[in-house]
Amino acid sequence: MGRETNAFVDKLRGYGPLGDEDTAALEAATARSRSYPRKHDLIREGDRPGLLFVMLKGWACRYKILPNGTRQVMAFLMPGDCCDIPANVLAHMDHSIQTITPAVVATISQADIEKIFDAYPRITKAMYISQLVDEGTLRAWIVSMGRRTSIERVAHLMCELYLRARSVDSSEQLVLPITQALLADALGMTPVHINRVIKALREAGAMTLSRGSLQIADPEKLGHIAGFDENYLHRRTRSATG
Amino acid sequence: MGRETNAFVDKLRGYGPLGDEDTAALEAATARSRSYPRKHDLIREGDRPGLLFVMLKGWACRYKILPNGTRQVMAFLMPGDCCDIPANVLAHMDHSIQTITPAVVATISQADIEKIFDAYPRITKAMYISQLVDEGTLRAWIVSMGRRTSIERVAHLMCELYLRARSVDSSEQLVLPITQALLADALGMTPVHINRVIKALREAGAMTLSRGSLQIADPEKLGHIAGFDENYLHRRTRSATG
DNA sequence: CGTCCTCTTGATTCCCTTCAATATGAGTGG
DNA sequence: CCACTCATATTGAAGGGAATCAAGAGGACG
Secondary structure, eight states, rough: OOOOOOHHHHHTTTTTTTHHHHHHHHHHTTTSSEETTTTTTEEEEEEEOOOOEEEEEEEEEEEEOOTTOEEEEEEEEEETTTEEOTTTTSSSSSSSEEEESEEEEEEHHHHHHHHHHHHHHHHHHHHHHHHHHHHHHHHHHHHHHHHOOOOHHHHHHHHHHHHHHHOOOSSSSSSSSHHHHHHHHHOOHHHHHHHHHHHHEEEHEEEEEEEEEEEOOEEEEEEEHHHGGGGGGGOOOOOGGO | OOOOHHHHHHHHHHHHHOOOHHHHHHHHTTTEEEETTTOOOEOOOTTTTOOOEEEESSSSEEEEEOOOOOOEEEEOOOTTTOOOOTTTTTSSOOOOESSSSSSEEEEEHHHHHHHHHHHHHHHHHHHHHHHHHHHHHHHHHHEEEEEEOOHHHHHHHHHHHHHHTTOOOOSSSOOEEEOHHHHHHHHHHHHHHHHHHHHHHHTSSEEEEETTEEEESHHHHHHHHHOOGGGOOOOOOSGGGG
């Protein structure tokens, strides 16, 4: 087979120059991957961390179940994203990670991460920057939850997911694997109210969500409703890296 | 004068072993610091980033003003915390940073950061981990905003700030520089409602907030109300580094 | 072809916001 | 030392947005 693109390598390359030996090391580290069905927990709250998960295909999310039984989703992971909790700092996971779609994910052991960090400073730096960008996404999320109306909130998240998905899959008509229940868990709302908001967005001609997949009818309109400023995503044009 | 403790070095040392040359480099980089009054913007939304801010004394916060005029605070910065947006990835700041108290902060230029990253891999790694920990704090914040009641939300934030403040200042009776308006901006609520929640917490004997400073009367009770699990703060015992 | 998951809609309730008025203390200047 | 001003805190009343409760429709799947 030909050389398959590795979403993780692509992403890191966007954050800093990588040499051939860097990409080779990354590809070697993520060579062994596993497939998982949807709704499969990759790691659960309370587990001992220690592996770096690298999403190669499919989506996942970080979430936490609260004592009252409600669920909060804190992040969406797409191809190229990775998640890492350093085992030497944290004894137990404070949240879980679950696939949203069937997914292919590679895991890198703590020892191998250490080796890579020691031997490939450019990788360390790129991952540091990747971390900074992820943090910006979380901050934007906090802003949404704190100060945006529910319709703005939904529209804003859809804009973010649309742009992020688009940078790993440039299909013409993107379809995002989102259910109303998942949206509710991500935005701290009830499924019932999410449904009403989505109806409003549908009637406005901005987007349609049905049976687990979302279609953006009018990205411009959606962005306008959300008051969206894509600056925070820190996306770079991909053309330079091709 | 004797050797003053550098909160930044102390914090990073908690995340990984640093050699004498590492700490020397960090101390040299943060040697030149400036004092700022309270409510002073260190950097504003729209500015070009490029400096690494290191809080040496005092508190600050990240915030964003939305088009409708409301403000959302996304993070509190305490001595030892730093904030960094890589200039080569982000053209303009997507939020501002402002001091909450009079503060002493050092700045490191982009060029010097690069040099440090290239020459001191242990520092890079420690900062990467520091970043991971900060991200955990943001995730906890999202959980609070999404799925906790207002009283739990206030109590939870107070627990977090109390523990974080305590790890840099072990005074017997900690007093946190928080106003009701600031709390409201941080938790996405109105000052009026914050006031009512605080009244409830006061009457429960958990904590008291008055005229810009907060006292925790009963940390245990507060933690119980919040459903607080300090796991996510990834704090380590400081004794080992003394 | 029944079961389950996802989505939809209506009615009611309640938490929080909004609006408004007042209190209280800190800082300032005469 | 006191009047003045401003930021902060407090409390009440009314309104609205989202949750809750409840019932049902429509596919997907075995």
